[in-house]
Amino acid sequence: MEPRHILKFGNTSIHYSLTYRERATLAIHVHPDLRVSVEAPLGSDPAEIEKRLQKRARWIVRQQNNFRKYSLDFPPRQYISGETHRYLGQQYRLKVVMNDNQPDAVVLDREQLQVNVRKSKERARKLVEGWYRERAHEVFQERLALWYPHFERFGFPQPELAVRQMRSRWGSCSPLGKITLNLKLIMVPKQLIDYVIVHELCHRVEHNHSKGFYQLLGRIMPDWGERKEKLEKYDFG
Ligand SMILES: [Zn+2]
Numbered sequence: 001m002e003p004r005h006i007l008k009f010g011n012t013s014i015h016y017s018l019t020y021r022e023r024a025t026l027a028i029h030v031h032p033d034l035r036v037s038v039e040a041p042l043g044s045d046p047a048e049i050e051k052r053l054q055k056r057a058r059w060i061v062r063q064q065n066n067f068r069k070y071s072l073d074f075p076p077r078q079y080i081s082g083e084t085h086r087y088l089g090q091q092y093r094l095k096v097v098m099n100d101n102q103p104d105a106v107v108l109d110r111e112q113l114q115v116n117v118r119k120s121k122e123r124a125r126k127l128v129e130g131w132y133r134e135r136a137h138e139v140f141q142e143r144l145a146l147w148y149p150h151f152e153r154f155g156f157p158q159p160e161l162a163v164r165q166m167r168s169r170w171g172s173c174s175p176l177g178k179i180t181l182n183l184k185l186i187m188v189p190k191q192l193i194d195y196v197i198v199h200e201l202c203h204r205v206e207h208n209h210s211k212g213f214y215q216l217l218g219r220i221m222p223d224w225g226e227r228k229e230k231l232e233k234y235d236f237g
Pocket residue numbers: 199203209
């Protein structure tokens with residue numbers, strides 16, 4: 001195992017792994033999952049490494065914040081009580097109740113997302129993700145049914161819908177007309193989900209991002225640009 005190190009920057013503790021390699025310079029990597037790994041030349045002086053990292057600390061934190069905001073991965077969560085989780089643009093506090101006598105369940109009320117779980121934290125994660133998946137299927141289907149009538153005149157049937165965790169896209173439309181949506185969309189407001197659905201429906205008519213594509217999109221959803229920007233800047237924190 002790589003040793004764990006901690007770099008202090010104001011009130012922030014940056015955890016990082018350090019490996020020594022045959023290389024000329026120090027390299028700092030900030031990964032999309034927020035991990036920080038440092039590679040130092042063999043025989044580097046630890047105090048010197050620390051000093052170099054201290055100088056780059058602001059940059060590291062900024063990179064992490066960018067990944068936190070713009071990554072399409074699920075936001076990192078520990079699945080412990082008190083954490084906030086998003087659903088359709090609202091924030092809910094997670095409450096994990098460990099109880100061997102009750103069936104596993106996820107219950108959403110006005111303020112909190114409660115998970116009844118018999119065993120571990122890992123199980124809480126599975127339950128919440130399964131719940132998100134179920135809700136996503138239902139909500140996305142409902143939004144698709146709402147927007148499809150705008151496209152009926154083009155003569156294609158209401159597309160089949162799939163939900164997946166995707167790293168780099170919010171949605172896609174296959175040549176056969178199946179629409180796949182990113183599971184993470186269940187965390188944002190419905191008007192932003194609608195933008196992705198309408199965008200993909202337009203691809204049933206215009207396959208590329210041609211002029212005709214944007215004309216169609218603008219006719220059906222005049223404020224699509226605003227929605228797109230909101231989605232791109234959406235803070236999942
Ligand atoms: Zn597109």
